[in-house]
Amino acid sequence: MTKIRKAVIPAAGFGTRFLPATKAIPKEMLPIVDTPTLQYVVEEAVKSGITEILIILGKNKKCIEDHFDISVELEQLLMRTKKDEYLKQVRDISNMAHIYYVRQKEMNGSGMAVLEAEAFVGNEPFAVLYGDDIIYNPQKPCLKQLIDAYDTTGKVILGCQDVPKEEASKYGIVKPGATKGKYTEVIRLVEKPKINELPSTLASIGRYILTPDVFDILKRTPAMANGEVCLTDAIQTIAESTGVYAYTFEGRRYDVGDKLGYIQATIEYGLRDEKLKDGLKQYLKGLQL
Ligand code: G1P
Numbered sequence: 001m002t003k004i005r006k007a008v009i010p011a012a013g014f015g016t017r018f019l020p021a022t023k024a025i026p027k028e029m030l031p032i033v034d035t036p037t038l039q040y041v042v043e044e045a046v047k048s049g050i051t052e053i054l055i056i057l058g059k060n061k062k063c064i065e066d067h068f069d070i071s072v073e074l075e076q077l078l079m080r081t082k083k084d085e086y087l088k089q090v091r092d093i094s095n096m097a098h099i100y101y102v103r104q105k106e107m108n109g110s111g112m113a114v115l116e117a118e119a120f121v122g123n124e125p126f127a128v129l130y131g132d133d134i135i136y137n138p139q140k141p142c143l144k145q146l147i148d149a150y151d152t153t154g155k156v157i158l159g160c161q162d163v164p165k166e167e168a169s170k171y172g173i174v175k176p177g178a179t180k181g182k183y184t185e186v187i188r189l190v191e192k193p194k195i196n197e198l199p200s201t202l203a204s205i206g207r208y209i210l211t212p213d214v215f216d217i218l219k220r221t222p223a224m225a226n227g228e229v230c231l232t233d234a235i236q237t238i239a240e241s242t243g244v245y246a247y248t249f250e251g252r253r254y255d256v257g258d259k260l261g262y263i264q265a266t267i268e269y270g271l272r273d274e275k276l277k278d279g280l281k282q283y284l285k286g287l288q289l
Contacts, residue, residue: 001154004147004209006120007050007127009041010113012058012104017257026061028131030262033269033276036067037256039093040134046096048143050127054100054120056113065101070094109228111218118215125150128231130206132257134265135249142207142249149183149247150209156238158186159207160246161253168193168201172232174246175199186244191232202246204232205253214238 015027022030028038038055045053057064071090078087102116114128127143135142142159149157160174173193177185190199208231217234224230238244252268255261270280 001151002124003049004125004127004150005050006052006054006124007045007129007143008054008056008114008117008121009038009045009129009131010056010104010110011038011061011064011131012056012107012113014058014107017259018262024060026064027257028061029063029067030256032134032256032262032265033273037134038064038131039067041129041131042068042096042099044135044141044143045127045129047141048127048147050097050143052098052100052120054102054117056116057101057103058107061103068093068096068099107228109223110231111221111229111234114210114231114234115215115218115229121212121215123212125209125211128208128210132255133206134254134256135205135207135251136254136268137249137251140250142251142253145249145251146207146209146247149245153183153245155242156211156214156235156244157209158189158204158235158244158246159249160184160202161205161248162201163203165195165198165201168198168203169195171203171205172235173199174202174204176202176246182248184246184248186235186239186246189232189235189239189244191230202248204246205249207249208235210235211238211242213242 011028015022018027029036042053055064074090075087100120104113104116146157146159163171169192172189172191174184174186175188175190177187184202188199214234217237218229221229221233235244254265256265270276
């Protein structure tokens with residue numbers, strides 16, 4: 001089995017849900033405590049054994065490239081002022097992995113974003129991580145769980161979690177076949193079904209292991225009424241041919257593409273921060289609501 005070493009992170013969207021903050025700043029650079037959301041996603045990939053990462057950019061995303069690049073002036077300043085801890089942090093960011101970029105010219109859907117990765121991926125299985133989902137699992141990163149699931153089955157894997165019924169219409173939802181432990185055979189993947197038509201509450205959560213045949217399938221996948229090609233439709237084609245598994249991963253997941261999810265992530269990461277946790281706890285307890 002080919003080892004998975006490449007990951008693709010689509011980051012071309014406008015981030016309209018976070019306007020006005022995202023007028024000039026990419027939503028992927030909004031921080032949770034002191035770290036941009038995209039860095040958490042890159043770190044998850046790196047901790048899962050990924051060595052090559054392609055970030056799909058759109059307009060106004062240059063500061064993403066700067067963030068993962070070397071910053072000579074900043075490093076010199078931190079050296080001169082003997083701020084060793086910060087120096088290590090900024091160096092670690094630029095040494096994390098080989099990061100490549102491609103610019104998606106048109107915003108024509110998650111499927112077309114992934115198609116931009118064809119030359120980078122070549123003929124290997126690869127991971128896709130959506131930046132709107134941050135998953136906390138200090139024991140075993142979500143992506144590593146999915147890579148192991150791919151190594152076990154050799155099939156396309158969807159990272160999934162059960163969600164409350166009233167939230168299920170926001171997701172790609174699995175019509176389940178046979179289930180064994182954390183593995184569920186995917187009969188269909190239905191993108192954002194109506195609440196009265198839910199095939200289950202098992203939701204696809206922005207983490208995929210895909211095989212390179214997805215590129216040819218994407219080229220043949222018709223656009224939806226809004227002109228976008230959705231990755232979900234290509235995954236459905238694979239489910240009908242070679243097969244797809246949903247893998248229920250372990251980890252606390254935050255939807256940082258949503259304001260409430262973003263605030264929840266900020267509070268919980270703050271409570272995990274050694275220097276912040278006591279003050280933050282005290283503040284939260286004292287809130288008169
Ligand atoms: C995308 C996918 C959807 C998935 C979701 C996970 O939707 O299309 O299948 O469940 O991410 O976060 P989006 O949230 O981009 O509309």
